Amino acid sequence: MSDRPAATRVHDFAEVDQGLTAEEAIAEAARCLQCKKPLCVGGCPVCIDIPAFIAEVAEGNFAEAARLVKEQNMLPAICGRVCPQETQCEGVCILGKKETPIRIGALERFVADWERESGATLPEVAAPTGRRVAVVGSGPAGITAAADLARAGHAVTVYESLHEAGGVLTYGIPSFRMPKDVVKAEIEQVVRMGAEIKKNYLVGRSLPAEELLAYDAVFLATGAGLPSFMGIPGENLPGVYSANEFLTRVNLMHAEKFPAFDTPVKHAARVAVIGGGNVAMDAARVARRLGAKVFLIYRRREEDMPARLAEVHHAKEEGIEFLTCTNPVGIIGDAAVTGLECVKMSMCSLDASGRPSPEPETGSEFTLDVDMVIQAIGTSPNPLLVSLIPGLERGRKGNVVVDEDGRTSIPHVFAGGDIATGAATVIEAMGSAKKAAAGINRMLREA
């Protein structure tokens, strides 16, 4: 396995991590201790039988390895690339105590890529049940639920408001981390299992709530699409973007190819990206590829950043300058952005999240000369759909309230992914989608 050199890759949008070769995968798999009580499975939000698939890889039985992975996870090429393995399966791998843990994510990706290139076989689909299920949103949660529901024999229709399926995998995660042909291929498998995807449908508007509720079951997976802004002065100046907008213009609309593609994006000389999560890293690295000098502004310390280690590492290799313990307080400019006013922060006592709570240092104010600011400080559940379905109970943060099976306040309506949990990872969204799909299956069987 190898990453393409930073000096080359900052000029294009091709994938950074080249993945494992077959020899490397077999050698890595051979290191697995095949624990009797494997901790890795417990660390996986979708409970993949990790030792079993690794044993097949070690034997060179890649097709069987792929089949085992896909029993629990229909999007393995995606998860192998974007899961925070260091805090999940790999984080609990017993080998990690003394040496390096098995590279489970890289193996999962290898198996999925191998299968895609050599012709994927589909899981068996049950006989048609005659039941109709609507899935709202075609992101990781929606596609995962659609796969499990289609496999159970239900007629599944997935509604997507954009012109491409995939949700955050398509509009949010850049192609150098998540190639779009990989996303398309994994979604295509779910379509081949019988799920229908209807694009350009904004449920609640293009499909009235009463038509949605006429399905035998509904799964809501509309994500955490609403971008947060800091609420500091100057935020509506031209040149200030939400990470969602900046990334959507490039990833979904291909603004990096303007004017061959019609959607433009600003090209700036010096860009400040605010935030410390994966989305901030993605925005910073896209801005770098558009030719900018990029500063990443984070109010806590580097070790407090929620981003995957690999993303932080890649961002630094690509020349992103980290300004940690720094908080923006205002954006300066008249007709366009000219600077970002910041204050240095000191780390004080630990807060509820176990991270130090930052306090501004008096007299530490300074201005960073930038001509673009991208805010990547988080998203919250998109309130639109929820507001258009009468009787759906919402939590204080705008999320849909669900029980442990994913069931909402409307009996045949389930929800999962970020719309239920608030902003989380791809794999956590998939985990909650699997639970809800199981809940829907139970309900439809009993009815």
Place this chain on the structure above:
Amino acid sequence: MTRLYTINTATEIADKIFEFWIDAPQVARNARAGQFLILRIDEKGERVPLTISAVDGDAVRVVFMAVGKTTEHLATLQAGDTLADVVGPLGKPSEIREYGTCCLVGGGAGIACTPIIARELKAAGNHVIGIIGSRNADLLILEDEMREVCDELFITTDDGSKGFHGYAADVLKRELDHRTIDAVWIIGPAIMMKVTSAATLPYGVKTFVSLNPIMVDGTGMCGSCRVTVGGETKFACVDGPEFDAHQVDFAELMQRQRIYTDQEKLAAEKFAEHVCRCGEGGHCHE
């Protein structure tokens, strides 16, 4: 890509102003006055928001002025051609209820957004006055339709070539001076909406404007269309597009509409050059 959205008719109804009827059942069946749709011409196209101007069965009408790369390209399409994507209806419908007397003010291509609102206001029991204005008589659109749907119709032209010589704001003020008007809608270019809504402020009349900032997804996901209304940031795509005119920060709206002026100019130049070279009227679009 499968192309599903057929253009049923494409007509140039005034110089550079085009009226398209597009087959888009899921939009047409659910559209209400004041809402918009987003269309994309082809795989390389941008997402363009356009107000829904009328509905007939499974088809919707949009009216646009060919002023940039995408609208120039759109203008080359003909009946029978198809669009890659149409999504809608988007945004909140107009606040239709029984106000008493309502006035709809349309400027330029914005006139196209007024008959659908006028119809719903009439149906809700209002007396509806229309004021439609353009630079000159040749650029005036949908006069017959507005005459049919409104109880009274006034026409203004900047050069006096038809109707009142002056601006719609002048006629609106004149009417406000001698009678009670309970609600006003003003739809047109941002500067026209700014100036015209300033005219209703002293009369304390509820005034709506339909904002047209730059959008991408149109579902509240990107925040490109944020506007300041009453000191708060709103997303025009989901909180609007119609807002209380007297609360809108028009200066900011106009500044944000100009974000991509340079790129838009470049794209339009490249497109014009392309049309000349290949003589395909933009159809091959590479």
